[in-house]
Amino acid sequence: MPVDAAEARRRVKALLGAALGRSPLSTQDTVVADALLVTSELVTNALRHAGGVTAFEAMADRVGLRLVVEDASTGLPSTKEPSGDFTPGGYGWPMICRLATSVTVSLLPSGGKRIQVFVPL
Numbered sequence: 001m002p003v004d005a006a007e008a009r010r011r012v013k014a015l016l017g018a019a020l021g022r023s024p025l026s027t028q029d030t031v032v033a034d035a036l037l038v039t040s041e042l043v044t045n046a047l048r049h050a051g052g053v054t055a056f057e058a059m060a061d062r063v064g065l066r067l068v069v070e071d072a073s074t075g076l077p078s079t080k081e082p083s084g085d086f087t088p089g090g091y092g093w094p095m096i097c098r099l100a101t102s103v104t105v106s107l108l109p110s111g112g113k114r115i116q117v118f119v120p121l
Contacts, residue, residue, distance in 0.1 A: 001056055004047070005040040012039045012058050012065065019060035020121065034099045035065045035119045041092040042115060046071035054112055064101075064120045072112045076105060 002008035016032060017023035025032050039058070046053045051072030059066045077093040097103050100117040107113050 001053060002043060005043040008039050008043040008056060009036045012036060015058055015060045016065065019062060031121045035121065038096050038099050038117060038119050039067060041096050042067060042069040045077065045092055050075065062121065064118050066118050068114060068116045070108065070112055070114045074107055074111065074113060
């Protein structure tokens with residue numbers, strides 16, 4: 001289980017390198033940067049807003065990256081309405097939804113939720 005977003009990114013970067021047959025990977029590669037950004041946002045949101053990461057799974061092949069992040073909260077991800085005041089927060093979830101081609105949020109029977117995304121490579 002990653003303890004922070006940086007550790008999750010390191011794990012995903014290594015997984016992508018193996019899946020794509022390129023190591024070390026360049027974060028200048030747009031698809032790699034997108035996958036790492038989605039990873040970071042999901043883990044950071046779980047840590048900041050949802051009681052922490054309770055499960056983390058990442059699988060990749062040449063087609064894409066599938067991420068599963070579970071947290072302790074039943075609160076669903078939300079967005080902030082644009083106000084023009086440039087205050088931080090509320091922008092990560094829409095970005096995740098734009099970069100991933102599949103996003104599902106499921107409430108878990110034992111409490112908490114599972115967010116599963118697919119980021120094409």
